[in-house]
Amino acid sequence: xxxxxxxxxxxxxxxxxxxxxxxxxxxxxxxxxxxxxxxxxxxxxxxxxxxxxxxxxxxxxxxxxxxxxxxxxxxxxxxxxxxxxxxxxxxxxxxxxxxxxxxxxxxxxxxxxxxxxxxxxxxxxxxxxxxxxxxxxxxxxxxxxxxxxxxxxxxxxxxxxxxxxxxxxxxxxxxxxxxxxxxxxxxxxxxxxxxxxxxxxxxxxxxxxxxxxxxxxxxxxxxxxxxxxxxxxxxxxxxxxxxxxxxxxxxxxxxxxxxxxxxxxxxxxxxxxxxxxxxxxxxxxxxxxxxxxxxxxxxxxxxxxxxxxxxxxxxxxxxxxxxxxxxxxxxxxxxx
Numbered sequence: 001x002x003x004x005x006x007x008x009x010x011x012x013x014x015x016x017x018x019x020x021x022x023x024x025x026x027x028x029x030x031x032x033x034x035x036x037x038x039x040x041x042x043x044x045x046x047x048x049x050x051x052x053x054x055x056x057x058x059x060x061x062x063x064x065x066x067x068x069x070x071x072x073x074x075x076x077x078x079x080x081x082x083x084x085x086x087x088x089x090x091x092x093x094x095x096x097x098x099x100x101x102x103x104x105x106x107x108x109x110x111x112x113x114x115x116x117x118x119x120x121x122x123x124x125x126x127x128x129x130x131x132x133x134x135x136x137x138x139x140x141x142x143x144x145x146x147x148x149x150x151x152x153x154x155x156x157x158x159x160x161x162x163x164x165x166x167x168x169x170x171x172x173x174x175x176x177x178x179x180x181x182x183x184x185x186x187x188x189x190x191x192x193x194x195x196x197x198x199x200x201x202x203x204x205x206x207x208x209x210x211x212x213x214x215x216x217x218x219x220x221x222x223x224x225x226x227x228x229x230x231x232x233x234x235x236x237x238x239x240x241x242x243x244x245x246x247x248x249x250x251x252x253x254x255x256x257x258x259x260x261x262x263x264x265x266x267x268x269x270x271x272x273x274x275x276x277x278x279x280x281x282x283x284x285x286x287x288x289x290x291x292x293x294x295x296x297x298x299x300x301x302x303x304x305x306x307x308x309x310x311x312x313x314x315x316x317x318x319x320x321x322x323x324x325x326x327x328x329x330x331x332x333x334x335x336x
Contacts, residue, residue: 024054031063034284040067041253041291041321042284058089058106065113071321072300074121081110081117124301173237177228183220192232193336197260197279197290201336204271205231217264238335249330250303251295252310253321256282263292266314270294273313275306278333295325296334 027050034043044067050060065080085107092105175192183203188196199220203210257263270277275294282289297303303322311319
């Protein structure tokens with residue numbers, strides 16, 4: 001899929017020579033800062049609050065449209081741009097991610113973004129038609145009767161050689177719970193994952209044992225029975241799984257919190273429904289946040305579909321945001 005360039009901006013209205021004139025503008029600025037870091041999940045909250053305070057804030061409308069457009073929610077992006085155009089604001093952009101748009105009117109920028117959105121919609125539609133055509137061809141081919149291959153009494157020498165040279169899969173590995181250890185403690189052990197936030201992997205792999213206990217919001221921090229045998233994923237196993245997956249660099253950003261316990265109920269609900277969740281730390285304005293994500297998907301269409309299913313499962317008002325992750329994040333969490 002092509003990478004379409006979107007234009008976003010922020011304007012800080014002067015009040016006595018400093019500061020922003022209104023709370024909705026402050027929130028719009030916060031959204032802009034997150035967009036500047038391509039952190040669309042973090043940008044969405046402040047921009048929604050800005051629009052709840054002032055539904056006609058043209059900067060928040062434009063930036064909210066960018067968030068929706070960059071995360072594949074094209075219908076909502078169109079609504080934001082069309083609302084802005086209906087207002088016909090006279091404001092101009094003081095800052096833009098394109099030098100040619102600095103000083104331009106918001107109406108002009110919204111129109112430019114709409115053209116990009118239409119191109120994006122056309123490409124998605126072309127992708128869908130290509131996929132449907134491929135499925136139709138596959139269906140017609142499957143109906144053709146072909147004679148079965150001749151029966152072989154044994155493998156050919158080349159097949160036998162190939163079979164003998166195939167590396168055996170990595171063996172399953174287990175660890176034992178030590179005295180006073182929790183899932184967080186075990187995941188953080190260097191002989192296990194070396195990362196306490198990978199406790200969901202332990203929960204998912206040992207659900208039968210976990211479900212026999214009382215699972216609450218504080219469950220990852222609670223002591224487990226000493227001597228309990230838990231399965232985990234070795235680095236070799238994770239590497240094999242990643243190789244089989246290929247480059248699936250899309251995930252669904254389900255939610256974020258400053259404290260990890262706030263994400264536990266959603267994480268456990270998702271794992272009980274078979275979703276491979278993971279937790280990752282992020283920095284915003286000098287503060288540390290924890291994000292709950294589900295991965296991994298080959299493209300934005302797969303991630304969008306998963307987001308809709310997750311919304312239904314968790315009964316959230318908004319669809320979780322699809323996000324393209326970098327290779328480092330994929331290698332850190334995929335396969336576990």
